[in-house]
Structure formats: structure tokens, C-alpha cells
Amino acid sequence: MKTTAFIFFILVSVSFYGQEREAVDFLRRYELDAAQSMILQIETDFQAPLLWQLNMLYKFDFSSGVSPPQSNLTSTSVYSNFYQLVNEGDFLFYSMEGENLKALEKYQEALQYAEKNDNVQLACEALKKILTLHRIYYLYDNQTYTQYLEKYGSLAYDDFEMANYHYYNLILNFKNYYTDQWKLASQEWLDTYFKTHKEPYLMARVYNVYASYYEELEQYDKTNVYIEKAATAYDKVPYKFKRTRVNQLLAFGARIAASQNKTDAMARYLADFDTTLANKTDLQFKSLYHYYSSVLDTFQGDYKSAYHNYYKYEVSQDSSRRYRYDNLLNDLEVKYQTAEKEKQLLVEKQRATANRNALIAALLLLLVGGVVSVLLQKNTAKKRQLAEQEALLKQERVDNLLKQQELLSIDAMISGQEKERQRVANELHDDLGSLMATIKLHFDNSKISKKDPALKNAQKLLEEAYQKIRGMAHTKNSGVMSDQGLLPAIKKMAQVITETNALEVTVENFGMGDRLENSLELNLFRMVQELLANAIKHAQASKVVIQLTQHKDSLNIIIEDNGKGFDRSKVVTNDTGMGLTTIEKRIEHLEGSFTVDSILGKGTSILIDIPV
Structure with a gap:
């Protein structure tokens, strides 16, 4: 009886393991409805982490700030434990208070857990999370993705995983800039794969990279073709997780259309934007939406709307980068003010004409007095405006002078510190070091018995003191001064x-x-x-x-x-x-x-x- 029960337990465990593996297979291909159906067949205790990942892909909304349960790796299910770690990493990465380093640590922990349990399928899922993080935030900074990309290429266990590998091999080496690092073999492999496999989400991301590559080659016809192909592929994905990637493509398309002065295409791309703030990556693309809306308004002569859109764009940018765009903001503001002044002058001219026609026959003197009053008002306003501008210029000069004085003070402080380090090092080396060396020489030449223990201890301590003084001198004078x-x-x-x-x-x-x-x-x-x-x-x-x-x-x-x-x-x-x-x-x-x-x-x- 015990043997029968044990065999039954083993069969049930193997069955659940197969269901979990199949559920993850649907998840990796973004077939979410099929994944949900399979997850609900798994034992209830193992469902929660997989359902959290599924709902995340369905909605892709982290605005509520509700985090997944903290991982404890106590489940008997390898898949349940693995997705506890991955879910924590996703939350840390995509939430509004995103913490990239901690997210990376969770993904790395998930990778180690999968490798410890010899599960290639889960190892590939962890590697894709790590490579995606590098693609979004560390694309230009370093080469730390290399080891993960090589490992993923060696573990890819079917054509779908190999297609994903070639996608990452393209984007992480090309970096949207280095055309000499374009991997033609990966492009050819993917072109062959897409002839027989219809994976719309992967296809859309790959075509987006193609479009960026041809933009760098200034082959804009091909750029536009692949932007449209990517958009068509995204249309076949019915779930919210595509939103950020779609916005990225629309921003790209708007930029290309702007460079070619195609306002109709720009308007079409911007109309399809989803400005919902559901995760931290949405902030960047909402910012770009305001920027390109400002550009489109400028093309169309709506400078007031352009100014407001650009202001929203500026608010959403990091303060350390705002100075790069000040010229455009000033240009928009000048155009807006000019348009307003022209409009105001036109209104005043029409009013003056009407008044003149009405009063010519009746009160010529009043008309003259009115004209004089208007001229005086304009003159006063102009003088006031000039005075305000002069005051602002004076304040800017004062601010610049204070800034220069502050920087000079800092230079003087650092220069003084370096001179003091040099002086102390020289005194230690030249004066006290020489004195210690002389004392040591006298000890060495003394006629006292060399076997005297006290003399040996004194010589040893003297040598230690001499070495410490030399070390202090070198430390004070170390660094890039050598x-x-x-x-x-x-x-x-x-x-x-x-x-x-x-x-x-x-x-x-x-x-x-x-x-x-x-x-x-x-x-x-x-x-x-x-x-x-x-x-x-x-x-x-x-x-x-x-x-x-x-x-x-x-x-x-x-x-x-x-x-x-x-x-x-x-x-x-x-x-x-x-x-x-x-x-x-x-x-x-x-x-x-x-x-x-x-x-x-x-x-x-x-x-x-x-x-x-």
C-alpha cells in the first residue's frame, strides 16, 4: 500500500512539473491566454508566482506600487521559487521607484537558482531578463552584458530562443549607433526564421532595430519600411506589455518624420501614443511625446501649443540635461511672443481704424489725443521692458561673478591642499628621513657589541620607523602626481x-x-x-x-x-x-x-x- 501511494505521488509530481514547464513555454512566447489556462491546472500552492508574472504581462501596470510577495524559496516547486525571484526583479526594475542594481541582483539570483537545478528553460528566461535590463539602461555604458549574451547563445535550446539570441546580439553590439558592429549573420538568420515563423512581438522588436540601423546608414526609405513593419507586427499583439515598446517605435517614427518635414506622418504617430504612466519607462516616452508634439506644433505655426508642450517636456527631463535644450525653448518662446505681439498689434490697428472712421467727422481733437495716449503708453511699456531686461542682465552678471569667485576659492583650496601634501612629504623624506638614515648609519658603525639584544631591538625599531616615514612621504605624494x-x-x-x-x-x-x-x-x-x-x-x-x-x-x-x-x-x-x-x-x-x-x-x- 505504501509503495502504491509513493508511486502515485511521483506520478502526480511529474505531471505538475510538466504543466509548469508548458505554462512557462506559453509565457515565453507571450501566448498569455493559453498560459493562464495551463497555470490554473497546476496545484494551487504553486500558482501564485506564475499568476503574478502572467498578470504583470497582461496589464504591465506598476503605478499602484503593490509589490509581489517576498521570495523565500521554500516551495517544493522549482518553477514557483524561480518566479518568486523574477517577480521581485521585475517589480524593482519597472516600478516608479525603479532600482536597477537590485533588480539585476534578483535576476542574477534567479539565474543561479535555475543553473543549480539544471533547468535550461528557466536559465534562458533569467538571461533574457538580464539582457533586457542592459538593453534599456546600460546600452551605451559598458560591455558587462557580454558574458550573459555568450551564455544565452550556448544555452538556447530551440529556434525561438536562438531567434531571441540573435535579436540581443544585434541590439547590444549595434547600440543604435555603431554600424561597424552590426552582426550581418544574425540579421540573415532572423530573416530566414521569420519566413516560416510568425512571432509578432519578437518580429516587431527586430524590425525596430533594423529601422534604427538603416537610419544610421541614411537609407531612410528602408527605415520607414521597417518602422511600418514593426507597427503592423505590434498590432497583432493584444496585451498591455507591448505599450512601452509601441511608444518607443512611435517616438522613433515621429523623429524620422520630423527630419523629413512630413507633418502628416508625425501627426499620425503622435495620435497613436499611449501617455499612460504605468511604469518608469513610460516616463521617458511620455516626455518624448511632448517634445515631438512641440516640434509638430512649431511646423504648423501653433507656437502657443508648441511652447506648452515643450514646457511639459522640460518638466519631465532630468535637471542635469535641461541645458541642452534651452536654445529650442528660447526659440519657441520668442516665436510665441512675436506671434502674440503681431496679433495684439493687428487688433489694436483694427480698433484704431474703427475709432478713426467713427470720430473723424465728429471729434478730430479727441482722435489726436487718443493717438498720443497710445503712443505714450507704448513708449512707457517699451521703457519698462528695457529696464526689466537691463535688470536681468545685471543680475546675470552678478551671478556669473559670484560663481567665478566661488570656483576660484575652490581652486585655491585644492591647490593649497596639494602644496601642503607636497610640503609635508618633502619634510618627511628630506629632513626627518635623512635624520633617521644618519642615526641608523651611526648605529651600524657603533663599536658596541653587535650581539647586544638591546642594540638589535633598537636597530629593528629604527628600521621600522624609517620605513614608516618613507611610506608616509610616498602616501602624501602619491596618486597621479607620479x-x-x-x-x-x-x-x-x-x-x-x-x-x-x-x-x-x-x-x-x-x-x-x-x-x-x-x-x-x-x-x-x-x-x-x-x-x-x-x-x-x-x-x-x-x-x-x-x-x-x-x-x-x-x-x-x-x-x-x-x-x-x-x-x-x-x-x-x-x-x-x-x-x-x-x-x-x-x-x-x-x-x-x-x-x-x-x-x-x-x-x-x-x-x-x-x-x-
Whole structure:
């Protein structure tokens, strides 16, 4: 009897396992109705994580902020445990307070869990989540996706997975810019696949990449063809998860139409926009919607509407990027004001004409008095406007002068710090170091018995003191002031800190080949040194990652820790070091940007981006 019950249990378990695998097979192909039917046949205890993933794809709405149940990996179902992790990652990634690094960690944990259980199907699902995250947010920053892309290519277990691999191989190497990195073999493979397989969502994404590629080649006829093909494929997908991708395509189409002055096409693309804010990626495309609506209004001469749309676009942009678009905003404002003045002048002219015709026969003197009054009013308004403009110019001059004085003060402070480091290093090395060396020489030449234990201890302590003084001198005069350069100096500093076992500091670099100008390297080294010191003193972190990425005309430095985070508005100014405000002013002086993203209890990310 016990044997029969055991066999029955095994058969039921295998049956549920097969149903779960089949449900995931429907999910990966975005056949949601079939997936729902299969999930409801699974044992109730295993349904919740799969149903959360299903409903997420149905609605793709994270605006409520309701997170999935926290993963505990206590279920006897591998699929249930796996989707607990994936669901947490999706929520962290797409919610309005999106946390990309934490989402990536959850996806990586899901990948490790799938590999631990030898489940290739789930491993591929985790890898697609990781690659999608890189596609959306890290497309231009680094090459960290490479290992995941290679692993996905090796695990792809059928043509559908291989088609997805070739899609990621195209977009992650091309990066919407590098035509020399276009993978023609992947394009040919996908063209052959789509002749016999109709996967509308995958097809739409691939055609979107094709359109971007042909735009870079300035083959705009092909660009428009593939935009329309992608739109047609999206029309065949009935579920909400496509909304953000559709908006991306519509923004792309509107941009291409604008470049070709095709206002009818622009209007058609913008009319199809869905401006619902259901997840954080919708914010970007709603912003683009306002931008291209402003451009269309400008083409059509509706400058008031153009101004309002551009204002909405500006509000939705990050403050560090707004300066790039000030010229367009000013242009729209001038055109709007000009149109309003022309309209006002026309109205006044018509009114004056009517008054003149009515009063010529009756009251010529009153007409003359009215004309004089109008002229005086215009003259007064013009004088007032000129006075206001002059006051604004004076205020701008004062603000610029104060800013220059502040930057000069910061330069003087940093210069003084470097001179003080040099002076202390020289005194330690030249004066105290020489004195210690002389004392050591006298000890070595003394006629006292060399076997005297006291003499040996004294010599040993003297040698240790001499080495410490030399070390202090080198430390004070270290960094990029030697011939080693910025990257080796930061790596050396990270190694020294890590060896103390107080904090693990990791340095990653991408494209750091040529050295920078020495004063710039020195400034950057001191900034990184100060930020590491802050992490050691205040963050209570166990790990810090420093990423240095050198592009063609810019340098990107990211410093992330897993510490306790902080509220910057409550940070007390540090008078003994650079401090965050001083660092920010220095970077502003270098025409760069400085961004601090810190959440209490969740760590801190600092981004420095400067032109080189």
C-alpha cells in the first residue's frame, strides 16, 4: 500500500512539473491566454508566482506600487521559487521607484537558482531578463552584458530562443549607433526564421532595430519600411506589455518624420501614443511625446501649443540635461511672443481704424489725443521692458561673478591642499628621513657589541620607523602626481584599502587607454579619494565598486556602495576635505555633471561625467 501511494505521488509530481514547464513555454512566447489556462491546472500552492508574472504581462501596470510577495524559496516547486525571484526583479526594475542594481541582483539570483537545478528553460528566461535590463539602461555604458549574451547563445535550446539570441546580439553590439558592429549573420538568420515563423512581438522588436540601423546608414526609405513593419507586427499583439515598446517605435517614427518635414506622418504617430504612466519607462516616452508634439506644433505655426508642450517636456527631463535644450525653448518662446505681439498689434490697428472712421467727422481733437495716449503708453511699456531686461542682465552678471569667485576659492583650496601634501612629504623624506638614515648609519658603525639584544631591538625599531616615514612621504605624494596615471593610482589606493579588511574596493575600467592631462588626473584622483573616505567614515558599507569608462570625448566615473545611504539635504559641510558640494563645483567648473543617488538603508551611487 505504501509503495502504491509513493508511486502515485511521483506520478502526480511529474505531471505538475510538466504543466509548469508548458505554462512557462506559453509565457515565453507571450501566448498569455493559453498560459493562464495551463497555470490554473497546476496545484494551487504553486500558482501564485506564475499568476503574478502572467498578470504583470497582461496589464504591465506598476503605478499602484503593490509589490509581489517576498521570495523565500521554500516551495517544493522549482518553477514557483524561480518566479518568486523574477517577480521581485521585475517589480524593482519597472516600478516608479525603479532600482536597477537590485533588480539585476534578483535576476542574477534567479539565474543561479535555475543553473543549480539544471533547468535550461528557466536559465534562458533569467538571461533574457538580464539582457533586457542592459538593453534599456546600460546600452551605451559598458560591455558587462557580454558574458550573459555568450551564455544565452550556448544555452538556447530551440529556434525561438536562438531567434531571441540573435535579436540581443544585434541590439547590444549595434547600440543604435555603431554600424561597424552590426552582426550581418544574425540579421540573415532572423530573416530566414521569420519566413516560416510568425512571432509578432519578437518580429516587431527586430524590425525596430533594423529601422534604427538603416537610419544610421541614411537609407531612410528602408527605415520607414521597417518602422511600418514593426507597427503592423505590434498590432497583432493584444496585451498591455507591448505599450512601452509601441511608444518607443512611435517616438522613433515621429523623429524620422520630423527630419523629413512630413507633418502628416508625425501627426499620425503622435495620435497613436499611449501617455499612460504605468511604469518608469513610460516616463521617458511620455516626455518624448511632448517634445515631438512641440516640434509638430512649431511646423504648423501653433507656437502657443508648441511652447506648452515643450514646457511639459522640460518638466519631465532630468535637471542635469535641461541645458541642452534651452536654445529650442528660447526659440519657441520668442516665436510665441512675436506671434502674440503681431496679433495684439493687428487688433489694436483694427480698433484704431474703427475709432478713426467713427470720430473723424465728429471729434478730430479727441482722435489726436487718443493717438498720443497710445503712443505714450507704448513708449512707457517699451521703457519698462528695457529696464526689466537691463535688470536681468545685471543680475546675470552678478551671478556669473559670484560663481567665478566661488570656483576660484575652490581652486585655491585644492591647490593649497596639494602644496601642503607636497610640503609635508618633502619634510618627511628630506629632513626627518635623512635624520633617521644618519642615526641608523651611526648605529651600524657603533663599536658596541653587535650581539647586544638591546642594540638589535633598537636597530629593528629604527628600521621600522624609517620605513614608516618613507611610506608616509610616498602616501602624501602619491596618486597621479607620479608617472603612473589615474587608473593605476586608483587601483593602488583600492588595494591598500581592501588589504585593511575594513572595506572591499573593486575597480573596473572600460576603455581607459590614453592618459589624461596631469592636472585633470590629479583633480579626479582627489575627488575619488574624498568619496572613498566618505564611504569609509560614514556609509558603514562592506563593498564599494568604482567604474571608470572612457568614451571618445567623455569620461564616466561611477562609485557605488552598499552602505546605509544618506539624506543629502541633511549633510553637514565638511571643512577639512573637499566635501560633496566642493566636488560638485569642481566638476561644474570642468563642464561636467555630478549626480548623487542615495536611498536610506539601500546604499549610494555617485556618477561623475566630464568631457575630455
